[in-house]
Amino acid sequence: MLPRHHQPIVAIATAAGRGAVGIVRASGRDLQPLIAGVCGRALGPRHATYLPFLDAQGQAIDRGLAIHFPAPNSYTGEDVLELQAHGGPVVLQLLLARCLELGRDIGLRLAEPGEFTERAYLNDKLDLAQAEAVSDLIDASTEAAARSASRSLSGAFSSEVETLREQVVRLRMLVEATLDFPEEEIDFLRQADAQGQLDAINAQLASVLDHARQGALLREGIRVVLAGQPNVGKSSLLNALAGAELAIVTPIPGTTRDKVSQTIQIEGVPLHVIDTAGLRELGAAGDEVERIGIARSWDAIGQADAVLFLHDLTRVGEPAYDADDAAIAQRLSPLAPRVVHVFNKSDLRAAPEGDGDGDGVAISAQTGHGLDTLRHTLLRLAGWHAQPEGVYIARARHVDALQRTREHLAMAHAQLQLAQPALDLLAEELRLGHNALAEITGAFTPDDLLGEIFSRFCIGK
Numbered sequence: 001m002l003p004r005h006h007q008p009i010v011a012i013a014t015a016a017g018r019g020a021v022g023i024v025r026a027s028g029r030d031l032q033p034l035i036a037g038v039c040g041r042a043l044g045p046r047h048a049t050y051l052p053f054l055d056a057q058g059q060a061i062d063r064g065l066a067i068h069f070p071a072p073n074s075y076t077g078e079d080v081l082e083l084q085a086h087g088g089p090v091v092l093q094l095l096l097a098r099c100l101e102l103g104r105d106i107g108l109r110l111a112e113p114g115e116f117t118e119r120a121y122l123n124d125k126l127d128l129a130q131a132e133a134v135s136d137l138i139d140a141s142t143e144a145a146a147r148s149a150s151r152s153l154s155g156a157f158s159s160e161v162e163t164l165r166e167q168v169v170r171l172r173m174l175v176e177a178t179l180d181f182p183e184e185e186i187d188f189l190r191q192a193d194a195q196g197q198l199d200a201i202n203a204q205l206a207s208v209l210d211h212a213r214q215g216a217l218l219r220e221g222i223r224v225v226l227a228g229q230p231n232v233g234k235s236s237l238l239n240a241l242a243g244a245e246l247a248i249v250t251p252i253p254g255t256t257r258d259k260v261s262q263t264i265q266i267e268g269v270p271l272h273v274i275d276t277a278g279l280r281e282l283g284a285a286g287d288e289v290e291r292i293g294i295a296r297s298w299d300a301i302g303q304a305d306a307v308l309f310l311h312d313l314t315r316v317g318e319p320a321y322d323a324d325d326a327a328i329a330q331r332l333s334p335l336a337p338r339v340v341h342v343f344n345k346s347d348l349r350a351a352p353e354g355d356g357d358g359d360g361v362a363i364s365a366q367t368g369h370g371l372d373t374l375r376h377t378l379l380r381l382a383g384w385h386a387q388p389e390g391v392y393i394a395r396a397r398h399v400d401a402l403q404r405t406r407e408h409l410a411m412a413h414a415q416l417q418l419a420q421p422a423l424d425l426l427a428e429e430l431r432l433g434h435n436a437l438a439e440i441t442g443a444f445t446p447d448d449l450l451g452e453i454f455s456r457f458c459i460g461k
């Protein structure tokens, strides 16, 4: 049997359900038996031919367009056959079954998720960051996310990483060469301005890291938890931000029992907003359901990227809030940089001057007053500052690899500043930094990571 990556594969490439057109796509080293069987004739290369797709009895399953992309000029770099049929689930299943039947002798099998794109990667049509961008483009939930995924797919991110990698390679070669001439080593490095080269790399790395963080933010968004005492208006705020009546709002304290979440977007950045049960001390007689709800609120708070701590302006005392709020604030204090104080119901009572920490936002969930300020505060807290046009999509995996690169290069930098740098340690840090960078485009990526990345694609991609 052929190794997995050489077996011919087939799948329905279009989304499940009915559509105007549906595509069955096959990829492999030689698809002639399939073409002959289903099309009943030879196909010109990269030429759309309208013809009947034939079943085993020579009857037409459907009439549509067949395209043969001979290797290596195809999406996967292998032979690709596309059957563009009418987009009904039964028609497409029949075509798929017909392909599998015809392909039995060449070992044709169903494609696993992401396997076409994995082939494109293995055949050097795309690097790993571009392959990931294919999936991110399909999954994009906002226009900004789609545009930036498209930039990554076209190689904007990869080429910046590649430029960095080339510079690190050049420096590594210099250091490795010096290792062979121990007497003159230091002078040699000084003459070649190794320090200056490293400074330039680090400056550029900082900029790529910043862009990648913005890109990861666009892809992954942040978790924002609405927290506070019962009846302060958390559910009202969720509804106001979402522009829909999602959570139940009543004047009864303890209305929300369980978490309610909704993804909204601000300037294209997805925010996963979670409304929680109001926080209060329940005596022994307290309601068991509410007790569990409150425990879940604290869980959500612990996992939040940002916490909006709501206060009810009609209840706040001096200096900023009442005793129960002070108790909650105490418990939130370890999360302080992620907490925003929000003073709600400004329509009923104006916010006192110089609220609390000075970073509070006064709003009215009912009239919408202050919501724009709150949105901008959230974006700032998330670390968003880029213009979507210049951003390429990135993943936490990329940010992590860039951070590790930065750490290794910082160690290399420290070594170079010593009067007597240990050249072997310097060389080792540069090597590790180089490897971390290479993980991004896939030049140096463990197989199990590859498997994980592609398994998250949809089938047929």
Ligand SMILES: Nc1nc2c(c(=O)[nH]1)N(C=O)[C@@H](CNc1ccc(C(=O)N[C@@H](CCC(=O)O)C(=O)O)cc1)CN2
Pocket: 023, 069, 072, 073, 074, 075, 082, 125
């Ligand atoms: N019908 C159809 N539409 C599709 C795809 C597809 O596979 N089929 N794609 C699937 O994702 C995307 C387009 N991606 C593609 C990428 C490369 C090639 C290709 O033939 N590449 C050749 C020739 C390049 C050229 O002429 O410039 C090559 O790389 O050698 C085709 C589609 C979106 N639309």
Ligand SMILES: Nc1nc2c(ncn2[C@@H]2O[C@H](COP(=O)(O)OP(=O)(O)OP(=O)(O)O)[C@@H](O)[C@H]2O)c(=O)[nH]1
Pocket: 229, 230, 231, 232, 233, 234, 235, 236, 237, 248, 249, 250, 251, 252, 253, 254, 255, 256, 257, 276, 277, 278, 279, 344, 345, 346, 347, 348, 363, 364, 365, 366, 367
């Ligand atoms: N005037 C005014 N009333 C508000 C505002 N926001 C919320 N309310 C009212 O305050 C009451 C409680 O609102 P909710 O949104 O249910 O409060 P909550 O924090 O979710 O309450 P629990 O789910 O019990 O924790 C309701 O009667 C709302 O109509 C506001 O900005 N102005």
Ligand SMILES: [Mg+2]
Pocket: 234, 235, 236, 247, 248, 249, 255, 256, 275, 276, 277, 278
């Ligand atoms: Mg509520």
